[in-house]
Amino acid sequence: MKNNKTLLEIKNLHTGFSINGQIYHAVDDVSFEIQEKEVICVVGESGCGKSVMSLSIMQLLPQENAKITKGEIRFNGMPLTNKTDKEMNNVRGKEISMIFQEPMTALNPVFTIGSQIQEVLHNHLDISKQAARKKSIALMKQVGISRPEKVVDEYPHQLSGGMRQRVMIAIAIALNPKLLIADEPTTALDVTVQAQILELLTSIQQEANTAIMLITHDLGVVAEMADSVMVMYAGQIVETSTTVELFSSPKHPYTEALLHSIPKMEEDVERLHTIGGIVPSLTSMPQVGCRFRDRCPKAFADCRSITPKLAPVGDGHLARCLLYHSCYPKQHRTAEEGVEK
């Protein structure tokens, strides 16, 4: 997957929510790239800014209180951040499309499935009604909906969650977008359906060469699908690398803890591993120091006073932790270990 053209380039993205007149950043200085045809996974707990980041790319943030305050988003070299809503409409659904977490509410309850798939075709193509109908039936067949000729005239409430998510995928891939953002597409579905949906996404990626940005907190999904992984914590990227590298040698304590939390079949344990504490809320985010320090088993005194930077720890492997700051003497780190815990 290396040496491909860069499809999406994000530089120093800051997305802020205004709460009581003050701006709090849910996405704080995030930079990364997505190559063509790549599958990149974004992992992290709830409240880490994963969804806000993906909504920022699409510029679908809630208009009344959220906004990109700084940074740049380039798609195929074209800057998206200074586009108007109208200009973005030409990108959304055509160049970049998105699948959401909740298939139960993501479709409009009063319109037929067919009309909701056809809408995206009519938005971007000059296409006749009959042609759009035909195309929508073909799309439904492609995403594995049985008897699409009937479903086309049915309403969302007549379909199951998995079926609705397939409809959402059909809408998303209708115009062969170059990038598909899937925001926890399987979270609301039961396990057997999850596997089917992921399989579907993989086959789409392989057939249509679509790059996929998959947001998930299921590391099993990551191992199965991703070329590279981005771990987010409290609005920042804390570690990024290829999937193989991340699973074999995780660097950031948060990543380690996440991997450790996966229940293992061969182990017989009384309690499952968890990470104590919760993600700091937007309003109580520490301004200086590491944001993970209060929950980190390896934290030491300087974690409070020195803000770690995203630094290289290997080939294409970055981590945001003082442990890997080359300027930081090793003995110093261990000296006060445990004091903070």
Next chain:
Amino acid sequence: MWKYCLRRILGMIPMLFLISIVVFTLAKMMPGDALSGEIDPLNTDPVYIEDMREKLGYNDPYHIQYGRWISDFIQGDFGRSVRYKMPVSDLIGEKLENTIFLGISALIITYFLSFTMGIFAGRKPYTIGDHIIGAANYFGMAIPSFVAGVFAIYFFSFHLGIFPSNGSVDITLQNGTMEYWLSKLHHVILPALVLGLLSTASYTQFLRNDIIENSRKDFVRTARAKGTSNRKIYHVHILRNSIIPLITFLGFDIVSLVSGAIITETIFTYPGIGQLFVQSVQTNDYAVLMALTMMFSCLVLVGNLVADILYGVVDPRIRLD
């Protein structure tokens, strides 16, 4: 669907029967009767009045009177108006035309204004425009129709002289001509405006709030992710969902369309059902009174049925099979 309608219509029969008993009892419980106000007891032979009472059947036991009334009523004979000396059905028919005309005109005004303002305010909530609309609406709602009516007559008829202050048509004109209909329209505008503006406020605010609520729903985000224009999102995706709760109002509107507006019709001396109803109460015109009340009850039931059917039309989730 047809089965459902039939079941609902059959269910109305016992309801209407009970209503008829209540209506009849209440009408008979009113002090006096049709003769007590109309005939001067000092000038007329009391024996003659008693004779008339006997002839009209007012002295029969109540259950016999009721039986006579209800069996005639079911056969479509609503009796004769004592006051107007004509069959009740003709009398109501005559007034109904005016009332429906007024009702529809008022409804068009209400719908036009509330949809325009409601969509505007819902799209741009908490802006100056929204606040102005909100203030105007609550102001309009706070003014009783008898005040609004009098002011409207004072300004538009008395001062400016652009609209007539009473009646439903210029009586010198020939029925059926173009001028006749234009005159009817000219006469209806002022009462329709007073009547229409009155209910605009609740429609507008209801629609506004529902649009705001729906604009935060997930399906709106999906539509935006498809590249749908903001205009289409509001006018198609959100509006289609927001009219569902308004159907409840429509059920009531069907009733008010026919039952008329007692106050507004009285102020503008507009010869409609509302006025007829008040007169029938004042003169103990039993046949008219009971026929009208039965008609209103029937309409409430039909209005509810129509609203329920319309729910199914606009909302596929509650489609009736």
